Amino acid sequence: MALEPHVWTKYSTSGNNCVEVMLTDTEVIVRNSNHPDAGTLSFTHAEWDSHTQGQKLGVFDLPG
Known part of the structure; x- marks a missing residue:
């Protein structure tokens, strides 16, 4: 799934464990969809790319 700019996905x-992600011109923003006013985390595009590449490689998988 590709992110659509300036739209919460x-x-x-x-x-009920949901996160929402939004792509902006300079960063990727993440928030808890159950508590959207509780704050956000933001990442540069390079940080987000690095994270998603690590996910695909299984770097963040919990021990089995």
């Missing part, structure tokens, strides 16, 4: 794999 919701992602969930387990019911």
Whole structure:
């Protein structure tokens, strides 16, 4: 799935545990969709690319 610029995209794999991600011109912003006013995390495009590449390689997988 590709992010659409300036639109919150919701992602969930387990019911009510959802995150929302938004792409801007300079960063990627992440928030808890159940508590959107609680604050956000922001990442540069380079940081986000590095993170998503690590995800694809399994770097962040929990121990089995």
